[in-house]
Amino acid sequence: MILSDTGSAPTPEALLGVEEQLLAELDGKACLWCGRAATGLYWACLLADCRNPGGDRPELILPAMVCATPANVALLAGWAPRFADCDPATGMITLDSVRERWTPRTRAVLFVHLYGQTADLEPLSSWCREHGATLIEDNAQALGARLPDGRPAGTLGAMAVYSFNPTKILQSGGGALLVRDQELAWRLRGLLARHHPSALLDAGRRAQLASSYRNLHHSLAALKRLLPSQDISVPFGRLRAAYDGLYLAPLKDAAALAAAWPELPAILERRREKAALYEQLLADDGPWSVLSGWRKSGVCWRFSLLLRDPERLVALSDAVRQDGFHVSNLYWELSSFFRPRDACPESDRFARRIVNLWVDDSQTLNDVRRCCESLKHHAQRR
Ligand SMILES: *Cc1c(COP(=O)(O)O)cnc(C)c1O
Numbered sequence: 001m002i003l004s005d006t007g008s009a010p011t012p013e014a015l016l017g018v019e020e021q022l023l024a025e026l027d028g029k030a031c032l033w034c035g036r037a038a039t040g041l042y043w044a045c046l047l048a049d050c051r052n053p054g055g056d057r058p059e060l061i062l063p064a065m066v067c068a069t070p071a072n073v074a075l076l077a078g079w080a081p082r083f084a085d086c087d088p089a090t091g092m093i094t095l096d097s098v099r100e101r102w103t104p105r106t107r108a109v110l111f112v113h114l115y116g117q118t119a120d121l122e123p124l125s126s127w128c129r130e131h132g133a134t135l136i137e138d139n140a141q142a143l144g145a146r147l148p149d150g151r152p153a154g155t156l157g158a159m160a161v162y163s164f165n166p167t168k169i170l171q172s173g174g175g176a177l178l179v180r181d182q183e184l185a186w187r188l189r190g191l192l193a194r195h196h197p198s199a200l201l202d203a204g205r206r207a208q209l210a211s212s213y214r215n216l217h218h219s220l221a222a223l224k225r226l227l228p229s230q231d232i233s234v235p236f237g238r239l240r241a242a243y244d245g246l247y248l249a250p251l252k253d254a255a256a257l258a259a260a261w262p263e264l265p266a267i268l269e270r271r272r273e274k275a276a277l278y279e280q281l282l283a284d285d286g287p288w289s290v291l292s293g294w295r296k297s298g299v300c301w302r303f304s305l306l307l308r309d310p311e312r313l314v315a316l317s318d319a320v321r322q323d324g325f326h327v328s329n330l331y332w333e334l335s336s337f338f339r340p341r342d343a344c345p346e347s348d349r350f351a352r353r354i355v356n357l358w359v360d361d362s363q364t365l366n367d368v369r370r371c372c373e374s375l376k377h378h379a380q381r382r
Pocket of ligand 1: 035038069070112138141162163164165175
């Protein structure tokens with residue numbers, strides 16, 4: 001099925017082959033193609049069992065160390081986001097950190113395969129089953145990734161979401177929700193049959209609103225960096241809903257997505273080649289450690305360094321950027337935006353130390369070499 005400009009419709013001819021392949025590989029029961037991973041996640045929230053005695057809002061446990069999109073989408077769908085802390089070595093949530101956030105209102109858990117890394121999700125998946133919570137996997141940064149046991153990422157959740165938008169692994173535009181549970185697949189078909197498209201934003205307004213959101217988010221994160229005791233959740237909470245229109249988007253170009261799909265193995269190989277070079281040039285040779293989860297999963301979204309000293313992050317990233325290289329450290333521990341009571345100290349520490357280096361087709365192997373030289377040069381200069 002697809003969400004297009006004119007509403008929901010059967011999957012277009014162009015995407016049938018891709019859909020069949022994805023369903024077979026992940027033992028999926030239904031696919032919803034749409035404009036964003038955010039839209040897929042919105043539908044996942046609508047599908048997950050959100051009934052709560054007493055009419056309390058259902059709670060979705062999600063990572064504090066990721067972009068704010070999943071939490072914003074949860075709120076849009078009527079859920080309360082709860083933030084789980086991360087494993088200090090990977091930035092990803094763990095069964096223990098999820099358990100700490102459990103309440104009788106917990107109805108779903110979102111596991112994000114961060115930067116292309118994966119994890120053994122069997123314990124989390126059993127825990128979710130025992131506690132009546134739906135496990136959703138976010139594969140936006142991990143298209144094509146393998147779990148430690150060799151199965152594809154996405155095979156343990158009841159649902160998985162994908163993004164094919166710029167900066168992700170395939171960049172043809174679009175997103176998807178994959179449903180692996182037969183009952184949820186029936187519910188999806190029912191919901192779509194009754195779905196009437198609300199007025200969607202046109203591309204120009206969407207771009208302006210997205211830019212305004214980014215500025216707001218970055219300003220508040222910068223303020224928090226300067227004044228750690230400053231509360232930013234109240235002003236953010238007042239403005240947040242103004243951006244709700246960003247998250248629901250139709251799939252514009254099914255043919256472009258279908259055309260990009262067969263390129264995936266070659267794209268992943270080129271990314272791994274750059275990641276291996278970064279690792280060779282940077283491992284144990286600077287004031288950092290490298291994240292090497294991409295080796296096991298086979299997918300490197302960004303090659304990531306964890307600086308030992310958080311105080312050096314901003315100056316070092318700025319210096320390498322001045323030399324002309326892409327360096328990002330976009331994420332800011334999310335509970336400070338949404339729910340300060342869910343403080344996640346490990347995620348806060350991780351966010352202040354992570355440096356993401358680019359491995360996409362905008363970078364050549366030579367760029368990687370020069371970027372490593374720049375990093376090492378500025379790291380030596382104190
Ligand atoms: C980019 C991203 C999203 C959102 O993807 P869109 O297609 O832009 O909605 C969600 N989750 C993660 C982990 C992402 O990296």
